[in-house]
Structures are given as C-alpha cells and as structure tokens.
Amino acid sequence: MTKNNNLEIYIHIPFCKRKCRYCDFLSFACSENVQKRYMDALKKEISAKSIKYESYVVTSVFIGGGTPSIVDPFWIKELMELVFDKFTISETAEITMEMNPGTVTKESLGLYKDAGINRLSMGLQSANDRELALLGRIHSFQEFLSAYASARSVGFFNINVDLMSALPRQSVESYMDTLDKVLNLSPPPEHISAYSLIVEEGTPFYVAYEKGELELPSEEDERLMYEKTEEILKLHGYRRYEISNYAKEGYECRHNVGYWVRENYAGFGLGAASMIENQRFSGETDLKKYLENPLAEREAEVLSLEEQMEEFMFLGLRLIKGVEEAVFKETFGKSIDDVYGEVLQKHCKEGLLIRERGRVFLSTRGLDVSNYVMADFILS
Numbered sequence: 001m002t003k004n005n006n007l008e009i010y011i012h013i014p015f016c017k018r019k020c021r022y023c024d025f026l027s028f029a030c031s032e033n034v035q036k037r038y039m040d041a042l043k044k045e046i047s048a049k050s051i052k053y054e055s056y057v058v059t060s061v062f063i064g065g066g067t068p069s070i071v072d073p074f075w076i077k078e079l080m081e082l083v084f085d086k087f088t089i090s091e092t093a094e095i096t097m098e099m100n101p102g103t104v105t106k107e108s109l110g111l112y113k114d115a116g117i118n119r120l121s122m123g124l125q126s127a128n129d130r131e132l133a134l135l136g137r138i139h140s141f142q143e144f145l146s147a148y149a150s151a152r153s154v155g156f157f158n159i160n161v162d163l164m165s166a167l168p169r170q171s172v173e174s175y176m177d178t179l180d181k182v183l184n185l186s187p188p189p190e191h192i193s194a195y196s197l198i199v200e201e202g203t204p205f206y207v208a209y210e211k212g213e214l215e216l217p218s219e220e221d222e223r224l225m226y227e228k229t230e231e232i233l234k235l236h237g238y239r240r241y242e243i244s245n246y247a248k249e250g251y252e253c254r255h256n257v258g259y260w261v262r263e264n265y266a267g268f269g270l271g272a273a274s275m276i277e278n279q280r281f282s283g284e285t286d287l288k289k290y291l292e293n294p295l296a297e298r299e300a301e302v303l304s305l306e307e308q309m310e311e312f313m314f315l316g317l318r319l320i321k322g323v324e325e326a327v328f329k330e331t332f333g334k335s336i337d338d339v340y341g342e343v344l345q346k347h348c349k350e351g352l353l354i355r356e357r358g359r360v361f362l363s364t365r366g367l368d369v370s371n372y373v374m375a376d377f378i379l380s
C-alpha cells in the first residue's frame with residue numbers, strides 16, 4: 001500500500017569514544033581497526049542491497065549512531081560517494097549526519113560538507129559542564145561552541161541541536177540557562193530536539209536509580225522544564241511539529257517526518273531495521289556476525305492490516321498536525337470511524353484529542369499524556 005516510490009535511507013555507525021551513562025542505544029567503543037572493517041562491511045552491504053531499490057528515489061539519508069563523526073572523515077566521504085553512486089538521490093534530498101562536538105575539526109566538517117551532507121545533528125544535551133560530566137558526555141560546552149562555529153563557517157545552514165531536560169541535579173534555572181545559551185548562538189540552530197531524560201534499564205543511570213543514588217529533579221520541576229521549552233522556543237520563532245521536536249519554518253527534519261508518516265525506509269549497518277511496502281526487516285545486532293556476513297538476509301515480518309493501522313495512528317499522532325482522516329481511508333479502504341470510532345469519541349470527550357477539518361490530533365493536554373491516549377489505538 002505504497003503512496004509513492006520515495007525511499008529514506010538510514011545508515012548506522014555504532015561507535016562512540018565511550019558510553020554515556022544514560023545511553024541504551026546500540027553503540028560502543030572500538031579500535032580503529034574494527035571501525036575500518038565495519039566501514040568496509042557496510043559498503044559491501046549497501047552495494048549489494050541497493051539493487052533492490054533501483055525503482056526508488058531517495059528523499060533523505062540519515063547517518064546516525066553511535067557517533068558517526070568518530071570514524072575517519074575520509075571514510076564518510078567514501079560512504080557518501082557510494083550512496084550517490086548506487087541510489088537515485090533526489091536533488092532536494094536532506095542528508096543528515098549526527099555528530100558529537102568532541103569529535104570534529106573544521107577540516108572534518110569541511111569534508112562532510114564536500115561529501116554532500118547538508119544537515120548536521122549535534123548532540124549537545126546541556127550547556128552546563130557539570131551536567132555534561134554527570135551524563136558521561138565527552139565534550140564541554142566550549143567544545144560545542146567551537147564545533148558549532150566551525151560548522152557554520154564551512155557552510156552548514158541546517159543544524160539541529162539535541163537537548164535534554166530532567167537531568168540529575170539539574171535545576172529549572174540551569175535548564176533555562178542552557179536554552180538561553182543555545183538560542184543566543186549566532187545564528188541560532190534551525191532545529192532543536194528537546195527530550196526529557198528517560199532512565200533506561202541496563203544503563204549506569206538505572207543502577208544508580210535503583211540504589212536511590214540518582215538525584216532527579218522533582219516532578220514539578222520536570223514539568224516546568226517541559227512547559228518552558230515550548231513557551232520559550234515559540235517566542236524565538238520555533239514551531240513545535242512533533243512531541244519533542246521544534247523547527248524554524250521549513251526546517252522540520254524530513255527524514256523523521258517521513259518515518260512518522262510511514263514512508264519506506266531502508267536501514268544499513270548493525271541493528272538497522274528497514275520497512276519496505278509494509279514488510280519489516282530487522283537488523284543483525286551482533287557485530288561479529290555482521291562483520292562476517294554483512295549480506296545476510298534479514299528476517300522479514302509482514303505487517304497485518306491491524307498492525308499497519310496501529311502504526312499509522314501511533315506514529316501520526318506524534319506529529320502536532322496529527323493524522324488525516326482521508327489518508328486513513330485511502331490507505332486502508334475503511335473510514336477512521338469504522339475502526340477507531342469509540343476510541344476517538346472517548347478521547348475527544350476527555351479533551352485529549354481534537355477532530356478538526358478532516359484531521360485528528362492530540363490537544364495540548366493530550367500531548368502531555370500521549371502514551372495513555374496511544375495505548376487505546378492497539379487493535380490486537
């Protein structure tokens with residue numbers, strides 16, 4: 001049930017200098033030798049599997065991690081040459097790379113630019129060095145400032161900055177100070193992702209939390225940080241377009257929006273999943289196995305109609321504009337009321353969902369309790 005032949009590409013580079021204390025992503029420290037072997041395996045995988053995507057036009061590429069900027073920048077250049085060679089890349093494609101401010105120089109940033117990368121996503125998290133150290137980040141705020149200035153000077157005009165709130169021992173004042181410093185960058189970033197810390201199982205933070213040693217802000221302060229984010233960013237011309245994402249007009253992350261509206265995406269590299277024509281392919285998560293055979297066929301799971309409808313609602317409702325009733329009907333051949341009539345009625349009555357001009361979206365209150373609302377869209 002594809003709407004078009006657009007394709008998004010995700011490329012995973014799982015290496016980091018060291019693990020941050022809150023992180024549960026598929027990432028780890030590794031020798032340069034293993035990094036090189038991985039990049040070779042990745043190129044092999046992309047070359048071989050690109051044939052399947054001959055009829056698609058790539059609208060976005062996202063190199064994520066891990067810390068893609070940790071590997072030799074020439075390897076990123078080679079990787080991008082291969083991507084341009086093997087796929088039909090739209091002239092207006094958004095090509096993003098994640099980077100850690102502690103791992104770049106003006107020269108490496110220049111190489112990324114020359115390689116065709118046109119958007120950077122910088123993991124800052126906090127402008128407070130004490131908070132950065134507590135998180136286990138490898139960079140200081142000063143290093144971020146210098147990386148940001150270098151990125152601008154080599155010609156990056158589309159930059160996202162990642163921020164986190166509700167950090168251990170973080171006060172509302174300190175969070176506001178971070179926001180203030182980011183908004184006073186010259187020029188300020190085009191895009192800001194602002195997430196609240198989630199203490200994930202299996203992380204050092206989780207262990208500390210279990211022992212009662214993680215001094216998290218009170219619920220009241222956490223709430224205040226959350227509310228202040230939207231209020232202050234709005235005053236500075238950012239529009240909230242997704243639960244945790246804010247952008248200046250025209251700078252919404254196309255790659256992520258594509259994911260939320262269920263475009264086809266092909267993932268390459270360790271643990272990278274794909275979703276093509278409602279078939280989900282999981283990625284190999286064992287590095288040794290991946291290096292031995294990067295071409296191994298991934299397990300395919302065909303999504304049932306119910307699962308597709310659930311995904312349509314879960315992902316679409318993350319967007320502030322919500323989902324279009326007509327698109328639901330066109331995609332599934334049934335009206336949204338036939339499938340979700342009762343749920344919609346219940347949450348509209350509670351003031352958590354709004355139906356207006358053919359769209360269904362979360363109200364401000366609904367955004368605060370989105371998990372509660374979305375749970376009701378499970379059909380199976």
Ligand code: SF4
Nearest residue numbers: 016019020023027066
């Ligand atoms: S830099 Fe990012 S991916 Fe790497 S450990 Fe830290 S949070 Fe995780």
